[in-house]
Amino acid sequence: MRQLFFVERGKFEWRDIAVPALAADTDAVVRPLSVARCDLDLYIANGVAPLSGPFPFGHEVIGEVIDAGPAAGVRPGDRVIVPFQLSCGRCASCQRGFTASCEAYPPRAAYGLGMNYGGGLSEAMRVPFADHMLLPAPTALTNAQLASISDNIPDGWRAVAPHLKARPGASVLVVGGLAQSVGIYAAGLAVSLGAGRVLYLDDDPGRRALAETLGATAEPLALAEGREPADQFEITVDASGLQPALRFALLSTARDGVCTAVAIYFEPLVGLPLTPLYMKGVTFQTSRVSARGVLPDLVEHIACGHFHSDAAVTRTLPFSLAAEAMDAPDIKLVFETDLAG
Ligand SMILES: [Zn+2]
Numbered sequence: 001m002r003q004l005f006f007v008e009r010g011k012f013e014w015r016d017i018a019v020p021a022l023a024a025d026t027d028a029v030v031r032p033l034s035v036a037r038c039d040l041d042l043y044i045a046n047g048v049a050p051l052s053g054p055f056p057f058g059h060e061v062i063g064e065v066i067d068a069g070p071a072a073g074v075r076p077g078d079r080v081i082v083p084f085q086l087s088c089g090r091c092a093s094c095q096r097g098f099t100a101s102c103e104a105y106p107p108r109a110a111y112g113l114g115m116n117y118g119g120g121l122s123e124a125m126r127v128p129f130a131d132h133m134l135l136p137a138p139t140a141l142t143n144a145q146l147a148s149i150s151d152n153i154p155d156g157w158r159a160v161a162p163h164l165k166a167r168p169g170a171s172v173l174v175v176g177g178l179a180q181s182v183g184i185y186a187a188g189l190a191v192s193l194g195a196g197r198v199l200y201l202d203d204d205p206g207r208r209a210l211a212e213t214l215g216a217t218a219e220p221l222a223l224a225e226g227r228e229p230a231d232q233f234e235i236t237v238d239a240s241g242l243q244p245a246l247r248f249a250l251l252s253t254a255r256d257g258v259c260t261a262v263a264i265y266f267e268p269l270v271g272l273p274l275t276p277l278y279m280k281g282v283t284f285q286t287s288r289v290s291a292r293g294v295l296p297d298l299v300e301h302i303a304c305g306h307f308h309s310d311a312a313v314t315r316t317l318p319f320s321l322a323a324e325a326m327d328a329p330d331i332k333l334v335f336e337t338d339l340a341g
């Protein structure tokens, strides 16, 4: 079967590999129908993120079950959401919801991100522990509405949803940037979760327009013009991946507030303004999302019509154009299969 491989910066290849087969009673084999480009995929493609190929590519997948073991909990024909990280659902970490730290897999086990678990831009992928991993894709939701539900939407959700649950109506600041869609999703989800003021700051007019479409107030970040933090927000999100913008988000976090950095910093050392954070009692979290752990609440929220995630999709293309488009400047690309099924 056909599988897209990332080879090296700027280079992808379609290769023929063996069709994955069931290896356990809880396995399923899924045919990817729709694969969204993760914010990180762009930086793998253009060489900003230091991942070495070759490896199977694509990890935000809506698919159809084509084969299932007797204990897989799904049946051929089921349309499913495939979380990007692999997790077992049985270990202590999974039981606590920390599916990004599943003890049944090596650290950072995921589809399409440098390991050999397969990738979404393919004819089929094997899903172990399918009874835990796979969630039914609600029939009322299109592939476009579920684009990035495997990773980037949960990433935005975890930065705002638990904190808004603890503080209903809290104010939210999102500093947008390199984690392009995660910041937009965080802002839109905060609006849909009943946050008070939701301010999205970004120098990119295209991302500002999308954040406004999802109900946030958007302004340029304007750090180059000497802007300093003035207003204080109970919940802040750094999606910038840029140290001056991270500092801005941290210093904009109110007393006893919480700041989540969803962007990855590849520098070995990042400076933080610790004294003001100490004085204000700011909680700072930086981590990968536990995608599977947060999906049930998130899918229910979207299925109830609270959040129009498809508004963030800037372009839809067939799988056969994915290699050429992977480093395009779009905010959210979605690829629909045109491979034999
Ligand atoms: Zn991703």
Ligand SMILES: [Zn+2]
Pocket (backbone or CB within 6 Å): 087, 088, 089, 090, 091, 092, 093, 094, 095, 101, 102, 103, 104
């Ligand atoms: Zn586990």
